Amino acid sequence: xxxxxxxxxxxxxxxxxxxxxxxxxxxxxxxxxxxxxxxxxxxxxxxxxxxxxxxxxxxxxxxxxxxxxxxxxxxxxxxxxxxxxxxxxxxxxxxxxxxxxxxxxxxxxxxxxxxxxxxxxxxxxxxxxxxxxxxxxxxxxxxxxxxxxxxxxxxxxxxxxxxxxxxxxxxxxxxxxxxxxxxxxxxxxxxxxxxxxxxxxxxxxxxxxxxxxxxxxxxxxxxxxxxxxxxxxxxxxxxx
Amino acid sequence: xxxxxxxxxxxxxxxxxxxxxxxxxxxxxxxxxxxxxxxxxxxxxxxxxxxxxxxxxxxxxxxxxxxxxxxxxxxxxxxxxxxxxxxxxxxxxxxxxxxxxxxxxxxxxxxxxxxxx
Numbered sequence: 001x002x003x004x005x006x007x008x009x010x011x012x013x014x015x016x017x018x019x020x021x022x023x024x025x026x027x028x029x030x031x032x033x034x035x036x037x038x039x040x041x042x043x044x045x046x047x048x049x050x051x052x053x054x055x056x057x058x059x060x061x062x063x064x065x066x067x068x069x070x071x072x073x074x075x076x077x078x079x080x081x082x083x084x085x086x087x088x089x090x091x092x093x094x095x096x097x098x099x100x101x102x103x104x105x106x107x108x109x110x111x112x113x114x115x116x117x118x119x120x121x122x123x124x125x126x127x128x129x130x131x132x133x134x135x136x137x138x139x140x141x142x143x144x145x146x147x148x149x150x151x152x153x154x155x156x157x158x159x160x161x162x163x164x165x166x167x168x169x170x171x172x173x174x175x176x177x178x179x180x181x182x183x184x185x186x187x188x189x190x191x192x193x194x195x196x197x198x199x200x201x202x203x204x205x206x207x208x209x210x211x212x213x214x215x216x217x218x219x220x221x222x223x224x225x226x227x228x229x230x231x232x233x234x235x236x237x238x239x240x
Numbered sequence: 241x242x243x244x245x246x247x248x249x250x251x252x253x254x255x256x257x258x259x260x261x262x263x264x265x266x267x268x269x270x271x272x273x274x275x276x277x278x279x280x281x282x283x284x285x286x287x288x289x290x291x292x293x294x295x296x297x298x299x300x301x302x303x304x305x306x307x308x309x310x311x312x313x314x315x316x317x318x319x320x321x322x323x324x325x326x327x328x329x330x331x332x333x334x335x336x337x338x339x340x341x342x343x344x345x346x347x348x349x350x351x352x353x354x355x356x357x
Binding site for chain 2: 023024045049053054064067068071072074075078079080082083084085086087088089090099102103105106107110113114117121122126127128131135138142143144146147148151152157158161162163164165169174181183187188189193195196197199219224228229233235
């Protein structure tokens, strides 16, 4: 009996079933805990799910590699999901056409500030190169940030963690900054949240108004694209 | 539905291929995004199959980050060594980015609206 239970456990650790099941379960639990906490971005379902899984794997002494052998099937879907971002971008094409210049300029200023201030600050504070490169795409939506960090020699897992935390920080800072600087236009609030806090900021902006949400989604897509094109070039130029 | 899955995967494949052929330092799926967007702009609409698959994937987008995020457990040493830097950079840079974006966009938006009048 003990033997067969052990066999089953070993078999389970070898296959993809356990990694996939644990990931979906932890996320469902994260959604549930987040709902109980009133939907605050600080306790984002993803952050809860990651914390739960890390705790569980450490307790059960399962190496990350074994977990990822299954979870990679979920991870793979980030690729098609990135391609799928073309659909919401297409849906915003009227707004893009109407406000092409302001959107492009604001997006460029935002992306350059995000990447520039991150690299400069991290360098000034004496961060390791891996830390710098993993922080660099922090404002960008996670699927694109993971792709970028693979390209530029950062650590995709650390980059993903930084993006998620940056998103939560953006959701807290946004409303405070908007009040301090009297930024009331919903287009501006949404665009700013989407650019600096990607999907987290977009979700929060839909709570302000549909218009704010639409501009946030637009900023998320534009900033992701622009960063994916700019950052690898910049890193090459800086010789990191 | 199946046509949508095939379209997304082929766009991703084309993106990966393009990135390698042209030796571009851009993630393949991001080029795939540009390819799909170009196709959609030429067609002038999103075919129902593509919309169904895309919206389903994007509804569960957050779930897809979890496996990579769990990978943080492997980098405990790096995080312990640099966590203060990470925290400062995340807060300061996010605040600067928001201010730069909001102030630029508001200025340009007001100017554009004034020109419209």
